[in-house]
Amino acid sequence: SKAMQEIYRKIEKVSQTQSTVLIRGESGVGKELVARAIHYNSPRAHKTLVEISCASLPETLLESELFGYEKGAFTGAVAHKKGRFELADGGTIFLDEIGEISESVQTKLLRVLQEKEIMHLGGTKPIKVDVRVIAATNRDLEKALSQGKFREDLYFRLNVIPIFIPPLRERKEDIPLLLEYFIKKACQENNKPLMKISDQALELCMNY
Numbered sequence: 001s002k003a004m005q006e007i008y009r010k011i012e013k014v015s016q017t018q019s020t021v022l023i024r025g026e027s028g029v030g031k032e033l034v035a036r037a038i039h040y041n042s043p044r045a046h047k048t049l050v051e052i053s054c055a056s057l058p059e060t061l062l063e064s065e066l067f068g069y070e071k072g073a074f075t076g077a078v079a080h081k082k083g084r085f086e087l088a089d090g091g092t093i094f095l096d097e098i099g100e101i102s103e104s105v106q107t108k109l110l111r112v113l114q115e116k117e118i119m120h121l122g123g124t125k126p127i128k129v130d131v132r133v134i135a136a137t138n139r140d141l142e143k144a145l146s147q148g149k150f151r152e153d154l155y156f157r158l159n160v161i162p163i164f165i166p167p168l169r170e171r172k173e174d175i176p177l178l179l180e181y182f183i184k185k186a187c188q189e190n191n192k193p194l195m196k197i198s199d200q201a202l203e204l205c206m207n208y
Contacts, residue, residue: 001171001172001173001174002171003166003170003171004171004174007034007163007165010161010163011034011037011038011041011163012041014038014161014163015037015038015039015041015042016041016042016043017161018132019160019161020113020132020133020134020135020157020158020160020161021035021038021133021134021135021160021161021162021163022098022135022136022137022158022159022160022161022162022163023035023134023135023136023137023162023163023164023165024136024137024138024162024163024164024165025136025138025164025165025166025167026138026167027138029165029166029167029168030165031096031136031138031165032051032094032096032136034163034165035049035051035092035094035096035134035136036049036094038092038134039091039092039094039132039134042092042132044090044091044092044132047088047089047090047091047092048087048088048089048090048091048092049088049091049092049093049094050084050087050088050091050092050093050094051093051094051096052065052066052084052093052094052095052096053096053097054095054096054097054098054100054101054105055096055097055100056097059101059102059104059105060074062101062102062105063104063105063108063121064081064083064121065083065084066083066084066085066105066108066109066118067083067085067108067118067119067120067121068080068081068082068083068085068086068118068120068121068123069081069083069120069121069122069123070120070121070122070123071122074121074122080120083118083120085112085118085129085131086118086127086129088129088131089129089130089131090130090131091131091132092131092132092133092134093131093132093133093134094134094135094136095109095133095134095135095136096135096136097136097137097138097139098135098136098137098158099137099138099139099141099144099150100139103151106150106151106154107151109154110151110153110154110157112129112131112133113133113154113157113158114157116128116129116130116131117129133158135158141155141159172206175202175205175206176202176206179197179202179205180197183195183196183197
């Protein structure tokens, strides 16, 4: 579809920069696929891509996962642990569902974007990191801004290059291509001869 061609062109341009990217779109549109395409077409492709879903972890755990911690920083911290930003050093970090992070994590993330450094939980020395940040959300961040739930300065730091992925219902011409891809993949995985979708089934999918 025209919309996806436009996104491919944007991926091509964006991947050659170091700019922070904010990928927007409903659940299931493929935001993580766009993030991976940007990383693997960038000069950082030979380095690590670290992905983390910000909604899947409670606030305290998310902080320790992102920024790491020192031994004894909290109960159960029996050893020093590197955070995801350190693991992504030289590469890219993909922060999925960025709209779900707490105010405390927002403040610390802003510091990383501004100063290019992190601080371990329980640590006293800042640690420099060279990481390209790609974030994604299905939330209305502008609404969260107006409600005071998302920091304005962080929003502008993240929204340097926005990429919006329209839902499939707005680019229906992609449906036959995707069906063909998934059927081929399923046949290969199950050692079946290559099947084709019937015209009737295709029509049902197109009208869904």
